[in-house]
Amino acid sequence: xxxxxxxxxxxxxxxxxxxxxxxxxxxxxxxxxxxxxxxxxxxxxxxxxxxxxxxxxxxxxxxxxxxxxxxxxxxxxxxxxxxxxxxxxxxxxxxxxxxxxxxxxxxxxxxxxxxxxxxxxxxxxxxxxxxxxxxxxxxxxxxxxxxxxxxxxxxxxxxxxxxxxx
Numbered sequence: 001x002x003x004x005x006x007x008x009x010x011x012x013x014x015x016x017x018x019x020x021x022x023x024x025x026x027x028x029x030x031x032x033x034x035x036x037x038x039x040x041x042x043x044x045x046x047x048x049x050x051x052x053x054x055x056x057x058x059x060x061x062x063x064x065x066x067x068x069x070x071x072x073x074x075x076x077x078x079x080x081x082x083x084x085x086x087x088x089x090x091x092x093x094x095x096x097x098x099x100x101x102x103x104x105x106x107x108x109x110x111x112x113x114x115x116x117x118x119x120x121x122x123x124x125x126x127x128x129x130x131x132x133x134x135x136x137x138x139x140x141x142x143x144x145x146x147x148x149x150x151x152x153x154x155x156x157x158x159x160x161x162x163x164x165x166x
Contacts, residue, residue: 002063002064002068002101002104002106003061003062003063003068003069003101003106003109004061004062005059005060005061005062005109005110005113006059006060006062007057007058007059007060007117008057008058008059008060008070008072010051010052012058012060012070013048013051015060015067015070016048016051016058016070016072017048018067018070018096018098019069019070019071019072019094019095019096019097020048020094020096021096022069022096022097022098022099023094023095023096024042026131026134026136053074053075055074055075055091056072056073056074056075057072057073057091057114057117057118057121058070058071058072058073058114059071059072059110059113059114059117061097061101061106061109061110063101067098068097068098068101068106069095069096069097069098069101069106069107069110070095070096070110071093071094071095071107071110071111071113071114072093072094072095072114073091073092073093073094073114073118073126074091074092075088075089075090075091076088076091076092082094082129083129083151083154083156084127084128084129084130084156084157085127085156086125086127086148086149086156086158089124090123090124090125090126090127090158091118091123091126091127092126092127092128092129093111093114093126093127093128094128095107095110095111095136097110107136107139108139108143111139111143112143114126115143115159115161118161119161119162119163119164120164122163122164123161124160124161124163125158125159125160125161126158126159126161127148127156127157127158127159128140128145128156128157129151129154129155129156129157130154130155130157131153131154131155132153132154132155133153137155140157140159143159144159144160145157145158145159146158146159
């Protein structure tokens with residue numbers, strides 16, 4: 001892997017925004033020319049609003065040329081949530097890897113780090129939403145995520161985490 005991974009901070013909101021767009025527009029070969037408009041028009045901007053709330057966690061993969069990818073999770077409520085919502089006690093994760101870095105193990109490394117962090121925080125499970133034709137589905141399955149439901153063309157998946165050891 002050609003990137004180092006570090007914890008995200010509230011100052012990483014631009015990287016988080018870009019990763020959200022990459023996750024949403026995973027089929028597109030080019031990044032949208034107007035990211036703010038893309039988020040506004042897609043209705044997904046709320047997914048990163050007020051980033052830094054209690055329980056928000058992110059990890060950033062940095063390569064020599066800049067940010068390679070970001071993985072994060074947030075807790076949601078029944079009234080305010082995303083597509084992979086399962087329960088208020090289970091955070092939903094998101095991940096976005098820039099096109100030149102896909103297929104190089106960066107996404108897997110980010111997810112492994114994020115899942116270990118969640119486990120260390122005493123979180124019992126993490127959820128996500130992934131479209132059925134997204135190649136990332138294979139990675140999620142290999143990492144132990146299982147399908148628990150469907151919304152439209154997407155699976156809701158959950159990964160149970162073992163409690164931290166003594």
